[in-house]
Amino acid sequence: MSGKTLFKKIWDEHVVASPEGEPTLLYIDLHLVHEVTSPQAFDGLRLSHRTVRRPDRTLATADHNVPTDPISTPVKDPVSRRQLEALEENCEEFGITVFPRGHENQGIVHVIGPELGVTQPGMTIVCGDSHTSTHGAFGALAFGIGTSEVEHVLATQTLPQQQAKSMSVTLEGKAPVGVSAKDIALGIVSRLGTGGGAGYVIEYRGEAIRELSMEGRMTICNMSIEAGARAGLVAVDDTTIAYLRNRPGVPQGEHFDETAARWRSYVSDDDAIFDKEIVIDASDLTPFVTWGTNPAQVVALSGNIPSPDDFDDADEKNTTMRSLAYMDLEPGTQVRSIPVDIVFIGSCTNSRIEDLRAAAHVARGQHVAGSVRALVVPGSHRVKKQAEEEGLDAIFLAAGFEWREPGCSMCLGMNPDQLQPGQRCASTSNRNFEGRQGRGGRTHLVSPVVAAATAVKGRFATPDEVLS
Amino acid sequence: MKPVRILEGRAVPLERSDVDTDQIIPSDWLKRVERTGFGRGLFSEWRDDPGFVLNDQRYVGANILIAGPRFGTGSSREHAVWALMDYGFEAIIAPSFGDIFRNNSSKQGLVIVQLPPQDVEELNTLVRDDATRLVVVDVDNLRVEVPEAGWQRGFDLDAMTRERLLNGWDDIGLTLRREAAITAYEKGYAAPTLSGVFDHEGHTLVP
Numbered sequence: 166m167s168g169k170t171l172f173k174k175i176w177d178e179h180v181v182a183s184p185e186g187e188p189t190l191l192y193i194d195l196h197l198v199h200e201v202t203s204p205q206a207f208d209g210l211r212l213s214h215r216t217v218r219r220p221d222r223t224l225a226t227a228d229h230n231v232p233t234d235p236i237s238t239p240v241k242d243p244v245s246r247r248q249l250e251a252l253e254e255n256c257e258e259f260g261i262t263v264f265p266r267g268h269e270n271q272g273i274v275h276v277i278g279p280e281l282g283v284t285q286p287g288m289t290i291v292c293g294d295s296h297t298s299t300h301g302a303f304g305a306l307a308f309g310i311g312t313s314e315v316e317h318v319l320a321t322q323t324l325p326q327q328q329a330k331s332m333s334v335t336l337e338g339k340a341p342v343g344v345s346a347k348d349i350a351l352g353i354v355s356r357l358g359t360g361g362g363a364g365y366v367i368e369y370r371g372e373a374i375r376e377l378s379m380e381g382r383m384t385i386c387n388m389s390i391e392a393g394a395r396a397g398l399v400a401v402d403d404t405t406i407a408y409l410r411n412r413p414g415v416p417q418g419e420h421f422d423e424t425a426a427r428w429r430s431y432v433s434d435d436d437a438i439f440d441k442e443i444v445i446d447a448s449d450l451t452p453f454v455t456w457g458t459n460p461a462q463v464v465a466l467s468g469n470i471p472s473p474d475d476f477d478d479a480d481e482k483n484t485t486m487r488s489l490a491y492m493d494l495e496p497g498t499q500v501r502s503i504p505v506d507i508v509f510i511g512s513c514t515n516s517r518i519e520d521l522r523a524a525a526h527v528a529r530g531q532h533v534a535g536s537v538r539a540l541v542v543p544g545s546h547r548v549k550k551q552a553e554e555e556g557l558d559a560i561f562l563a564a565g566f567e568w569r570e571p572g573c574s575m576c577l578g579m580n581p582d583q584l585q586p587g588q589r590c591a592s593t594s595n596r597n598f599e600g601r602q603g604r605g606g607r608t609h610l611v612s613p614v615v616a617a618a619t620a621v622k623g624r625f626a627t628p629d630e631v632l633s
Numbered sequence: 634m635k636p637v638r639i640l641e642g643r644a645v646p647l648e649r650s651d652v653d654t655d656q657i658i659p660s661d662w663l664k665r666v667e668r669t670g671f672g673r674g675l676f677s678e679w680r681d682d683p684g685f686v687l688n689d690q691r692y693v694g695a696n697i698l699i700a701g702p703r704f705g706t707g708s709s710r711e712h713a714v715w716a717l718m719d720y721g722f723e724a725i726i727a728p729s730f731g732d733i734f735r736n737n738s739s740k741q742g743l744v745i746v747q748l749p750p751q752d753v754e755e756l757n758t759l760v761r762d763d764a765t766r767l768v769v770v771d772v773d774n775l776r777v778e779v780p781e782a783g784w785q786r787g788f789d790l791d792a793m794t795r796e797r798l799l800n801g802w803d804d805i806g807l808t809l810r811r812e813a814a815i816t817a818y819e820k821g822y823a824a825p826t827l828s829g830v831f832d833h834e835g836h837t838l839v840p
């Protein structure tokens with residue numbers, strides 16, 4: 166018999182029941198909750214007189230809605246304010262730990278789980294947010310769910326699930342210098358397409374993945390959903406263990422070493438067979454920019470905007486035409502010549518300390534171009550505090566970037582940080598959908614270093630154009 | 634959730650691919666704490682355009698939406714399903730769907746009909762030619778029909794989703810029948826400890 170994939174190992178350990186003809190009932194180790202996808206779930210519990218089964222496995226934070234203005238300023242939008250209050254009231258009522266706006270542990274749900282050490286190898290993790298796939302970087306099976314499922318997990322700590330198929334995406338060789346985790350993620354999404362991962366859990370493997378930090382691996386797993394996969398995984402190794410040591414949520418001292426030894430089994434067996442295997446040559450990767458309105462519409466920063474004529478498929482031709490019109494781009498335009506209005510460094514894809522360090526390295530001693538507004542939004546209060554201890558805030562501020570309070574911010578524009586119609590944005594977030602960052606706004610997804618260089622040049626640029 | 638056996642009505646051809654949930658319901662609408670009233674926000678960025686198909690008088694009152702490939706990808710927002718249903722849609726027919734969207738739909742009783750692209754195109758043509766044509770989605774027999782045109786196709790639905798739709802079963806109620814199994818599982822399982830962050834009453838321990 167062949168060995169087990171990492172996915173199958175975690176799955177098998179969490180089966181509560183597998184009744185004939187019904188989906189498997191899977192146990193959930195950690196349920197992360199935020200203000201946007203939970204109010205209707207708590208309401209449902211109240212209506213049916215149900216309680217939260219395991220408040221000790223449930224953790225809530227405010228993130229999607231919070232303004233990034235100084236904490237002392239009240240939330241102006243009454244609908245947002247109501248939703249933030251509802252989260253606190255619901256958590257109070259049902260006995261759930263919550264980090265409200267301004268709390269020192271508050272931040273984007275996918276940033277705080279790992280940094281607090283509550284995201285651990287071998288776990289099943291769910292959250293009412295599609296980018297829950299981020300936590301898979303720790304060898305945890307983590308996926309996004311809808312509000313009905315949030316209610317289901319609150320009430321039962323389980324979820325009925327059909328087992329997904331497994332896919333390995335192997336990044337062979339080393340990524341060239343100047344290629345960041347975000348570029349690898351964009352490269353993978355463009356290779357798979359927006360639907361290529363549908364029905365699969367992807368395990369990312371290979372040298373270029375092993376060499377990444379945990380932050381980089383989170384960036385890759387984060388974008389699994391953009392290829393249609395519900396979850397991404399990276400096997401546990403020394404990097405995983407080193408990241409988790411001393412985090413508040415993990416066992417401390419010698420207990421940590423015992424636990425870590427067990428965590429090391431969360432890897433795919435050598436002879437495990439995947440339902441689908443994809444190999445990507447990492448040395449082909451380059452800094453990427455999305456040009457269209459889905460995250461698979463990717464072009465090299467050194468390249469040109471594609472033309473509908475580049476595609477044979479009628480459907481793709483059409484999509485390309487529509488995307489180009491929305492983005493107001495001419496086929497053949499050099500990417501480097503395209504000016505931007507806004508630069509956004511933030512989101513659960515790229516707002517961790519390493520992302521901010523990388524961007525600050527490019528911004529140091531430079532200045533944001535006159536026509537550009539550039540925002541830096543740390544992923545959490547812990548990230549913000551550490552960045553300030555390292556003096557990154559001073560570098561950004563001196564270079565003319567705004568240094569804001571943590572939250573999802575311009576990633577989805579539910580708070581006041583929004584694009585105006587027609588504005589063009591270089592963004593380190595994960596979705597370039599029409600209107601995602603504000604009605605009529607035009608989003609180009611890039612890495613943190615490209616975002617910083619672009620802010621300085623006022624047009625798409627790589628760090629070497631700024632640093633040399 | 635109310636039982637769904639057979640849906641009959643008119644269908645509207647959206648004819649767009651990659652319609653993600655941000656387009657179905659923009660994030661501005663997600664601030665609400667209620668579950669109703671989202672219909673007004675459905676496709677709201679496109680609704681201002683008089684040429685948008687939902688503004689076409691011939692399709693007013695349609696309860697079946699025919700969409701392009703990869704409908705409902707992106708964000709997990711169930712609000713997308715609430716918006717479609719609040720607007721009056723009871724079934725979506727498309728060549729492929731986002732996974733989370735498909736799940737969310739099944740919880741609310743929005744029927745997801747996946748057909749091969751050429752069948753979807755044929756159906757588009759049928760309702761473009763004559764918007765008054767009756768379309769029937771039969772969940773019991775897993776069939777889509779345009780009786781007047783003699784057009785009929787079967788579709789797949791996993792057995793459990795079909796049962797749930799037909800009976801209007803509540804998922805949580807179904808799972809709670811397995812309460813004993815959940816408790817037994819919890820007893821036998823060395824669950825990962827999170828005790829450094831919050832205790833068993835849910836109080837924060839991190840300073």
Ligand code: SF4
Pocket residue numbers: 228229273274275294296512513514572573576577594595
């Ligand atoms: S940062 Fe963006 S993608 Fe991430 S959780 Fe927030 S809204 Fe979702």
